[in-house]
Amino acid sequence: MTKIGFIGAGSMAEAMIAGLINGGVYKPNQVIVANRTNTTRLEELATKYDIITTHDKKKLVSEASIIVLAMKPKDVKSGIDGIQEFITNQLIVSVLAGISIQTITNILGKEASIIRAMPNTSATIAKSATAIAASEHVSMAQIKKCQSLFEAIGICKLVEEHQLDAVTGVSGSGPAYVYLLVEAMEKAAVEVGLDAHVARELIIQTLLGSAEMIESTKKLPSQLRKEVTSPNGTTEAGISILQEHGFEDAVIACIKRATERSIELKTMFSEVLSTTEN
Ligand SMILES: NC(=O)C1=CN([C@@H]2O[C@H](COP(=O)(O)OP(=O)(O)OC[C@H]3O[C@@H](n4cnc5c(N)ncnc54)[C@H](OP(=O)(O)O)[C@@H]3O)[C@@H](O)[C@H]2O)C=CC1
Numbered sequence: 364m365t366k367i368g369f370i371g372a373g374s375m376a377e378a379m380i381a382g383l384i385n386g387g388v389y390k391p392n393q394v395i396v397a398n399r400t401n402t403t404r405l406e407e408l409a410t411k412y413d414i415i416t417t418h419d420k421k422k423l424v425s426e427a428s429i430i431v432l433a434m435k436p437k438d439v440k441s442g443i444d445g446i447q448e449f450i451t452n453q454l455i456v457s458v459l460a461g462i463s464i465q466t467i468t469n470i471l472g473k474e475a476s477i478i479r480a481m482p483n484t485s486a487t488i489a490k491s492a493t494a495i496a497a498s499e500h501v502s503m504a505q506i507k508k509c510q511s512l513f514e515a516i517g518i519c520k521l522v523e524e525h526q527l528d529a530v531t532g533v534s535g536s537g538p539a540y541v542y543l544l545v546e547a548m549e550k551a552a553v554e555v556g557l558d559a560h561v562a563r564e565l566i567i568q569t570l571l572g573s574a575e576m577i578e579s580t581k582k583l584p585s586q587l588r589k590e591v592t593s594p595n596g597t598t599e600a601g602i603s604i605l606q607e608h609g610f611e612d613a614v615i616a617c618i619k620r621a622t623e624r625s626i627e628l629k630t631m632f633s634e635v636l637s638t639t640e641n
Pocket residue numbers: 370371372373374375376397398399400401402404433434435436438440441442443458459460481482483484535536
């Protein structure tokens with residue numbers, strides 16, 4: 364019976380676990396999750412999903428055929444330390460922002476089958492937008508296995524490793540930009556006189572409808588926007604305020620900064636590790 368193991372038991376691990384279990388991709392007894400200290404968190408995950416939990420990473424690595432690295436980038440070294448000798452032919456899937464395949468290889472101290480992935484938390488409901496990049500030591504069969512894993516919890520694109528920083532800026536962090544927009548829309552809706560519950564339902568449907576319109580009509584977002592915007596009407600009046608406040612520039616700067624931060628993380632941790640090694 365093949366198992367999947369998660370080193371790191373936070374938001375991203377849980378999003379993947381929820382998507383995989385609810386989608387029937389893995390049975391609960393095929394999922395193992397480990398963290399370092401937080402026993403309450405492990406109990407919470409065990410109660411919620413009936414999965415196997417442990418503080419023993421070696422047990423996890425020995426039992427799982429896919430190992431997902433899901434700790435924070437700053438914890439990559441401590442997360443991997445101690446498992447090196449138990450890595451044989453498992454597939455390692457890292458979801459860590461900014462941490463390169465080379466850095467993981469350096470910490471492992473040997474070549475291994477490593478795939479870097481950038482999913483997002485919508486994996487919870489099988490709607491993740493994921494991109495993956497593989498090292499040269501990964502076989503086509505392993506890439507396909509990883510693609511199937513992420514396609515079971517959303518969509519999955521194969522990209523070059525250097526493009527993962529941009530993926531992180533666009534879709535890894537992306538849900539948070541949308542949630543911020545919704546927070547602002549909800550606040551405004553109440554200020555202009557709507558009941559908060561009604562506002563939430565209207566906003567959710569507006570988001571779902573807009574996303575589906577882009578997907579199903581195949582029209583450009585700019586065309587769809589024109590179709591909403593009557594000359595001298597309400598939309599034009601509203602959008603002029605967004606433009607006055609530099610909405611588009613802010614979104615572009617946001618994605619560029621998040622992408623740049625992913626590159627910074629890579630540099631920061633490859634430097635930290637080479638300092639540690641020296
Ligand atoms: N959140 C998101 O939307 C996304 C996150 N990611 C990436 O996923 C990774 C995890 O993010 P997120 O889930 O938000 O982070 P969280 O802080 O929610 O979770 C991190 C987890 O790692 C555990 N951990 C830390 N050090 C170790 C260690 N040495 N050994 C084992 N477990 C360890 C922590 O538990 P404890 O301290 O008890 O050990 C905790 O369970 C990050 O690298 C991030 O870049 C990628 C895409 C989206």
